[in-house]
Amino acid sequence: DAEITQSPRHKITETGRQVTLACHQTWNxxxxxxxxxxxxxGLRLIHYSYGVHDTNKxxxxxxxxxxxxxxxxxxxxxxxxxxxxxxxxxxxxxxxxSGYNEQFFGPGTRLTVL
Amino acid sequence: xxxVEQDPGPLSVPEGAIVSLNCTYSNSAFQYFMWYRQYSxxxxxxxxxxxxxxxxxxxxxxxxxxxxxxxxxxxIRDSQPSDSATYLCAMSRPSGNTPLVFGKGTRLSVIx
Numbered sequence: 612d613a614e615i616t617q618s619p620r621h622k623i624t625e626t627g628r629q630v631t632l633a634c635h636q637t638w639n640x641x642x643x644x645x646x647x648x649x650x651x652x653g654l655r656l657i658h659y660s661y662g663v664h665d666t667n668k669x670x671x672x673x674x675x676x677x678x679x680x681x682x683x684x685x686x687x688x689x690x691x692x693x694x695x696x697x698x699x700x701x702x703x704x705x706x707x708x709s710g711y712n713e714q715f716f717g718p719g720t721r722l723t724v725l
Numbered sequence: 726x727x728x729v730e731q732d733p734g735p736l737s738v739p740e741g742a743i744v745s746l747n748c749t750y751s752n753s754a755f756q757y758f759m760w761y762r763q764y765s766x767x768x769x770x771x772x773x774x775x776x777x778x779x780x781x782x783x784x785x786x787x788x789x790x791x792x793x794x795x796x797x798x799x800x801i802r803d804s805q806p807s808d809s810a811t812y813l814c815a816m817s818r819p820s821g822n823t824p825l826v827f828g829k830g831t832r833l834s835v836i837x
Contacts, residue, residue: 644824651733653829654769654813661822669824701768707822711757711776714815714825716768 613638617702617717625725630689632720634702641707643685644714645669645677647698654701660685661707692724728752731814731828740837744801748814748828751795755816755826758790760799763811763830772812773799804835 615636624630634643645657656669658677666677674696676688689696699721705714731748738744746760756777761769773788775781775797781788787800797816801808813830817823 642822651829653731653733654827656824659824703768711774711817713771713774716770718768719766 615702615704615715615717617700617720619720620718621721623723623725624692626692626694628692630692630722632687632689632700632702632722634685634687634717635683636702636704636715636717637683638704638706638715639682640704640715641682642705642714643679644703644705645675645685645687646701646703647671647696648701648719649698657687657700658685689722694724696722697724698722728826729814729816729828732831733829735832735834737834737836738804740804740806740835742804742835744804744808744833744835746799746801746812746814746831746833748797749795750797750816750826752816752818752826753792753795754818756819757817758788758797759815759817759825760786760788761813761815761827763813765810769813806835806837809834 618633641662644659646654655671660679702717706712729750759774760772762772763769778790778792785802789798811830811832814828815825
């Protein structure tokens with residue numbers, strides 16, 4: 612069955628370290644998204660991609676970067692982790708066509724920055 | 726003003742109650758309206774979606790869209806403890822290739 616996976620599921624790191632969160636989908640979807648979810652803020656879009664080598668900034672992109680070298684993967688990098696980046700991170704993917712298409716979410720990565 | 730407003734709750738109801746969850750929005754360009762359900766420590770999953778105005782029913786769940794008032798609702802009939810979750814509304818423009826805009830989510834607890 613097609614799916615979307617994230618790794619690691621839990622991560623504890625220290626302030627200033629570089630961290631990369633992995634996202635992998637097997638639906639061959641062109642559209643992929645990264646969100647963070649915090650109490651009181653809901654889901655906030657960090658970065659998204661509409662295809663290989665395409666990346667776009669979302670609402671809260673400062674301190675994060677992504678690159679898309681293939682269709683299946685969109686890794687999220689925290690260049691220098693800060694305590695404010697402690698959050699639950701969700702990756703999502705969606706088929707690219709006109710009209711409506713369901714967006715599927717991964718299981719999430721819980722990141723703690725000490 | 727945020728594009729999508731949703732009361733975060735929490736909302737606590739007894740088993741069997743009718744639950745009403747709502748979102749308001751400001752962008753009249755939105756045409757697709759979705760409700761996602763998110764259980765604790767899980768990713769959101771699509772529950773229902775509607776296009777433009779009108780109602781859509783799926784079992785105990787009914788989604789309503791009132792574009793004239795920029796207001797959408799999700800009704801849950803005969804609520805069950807298994808319905809306890811966070812419910813997020815989401816919307817998008819007619820072009821399917823734009824990021825969804827989410828409400829903050831309403832946390833619902835159904836007490837047995």
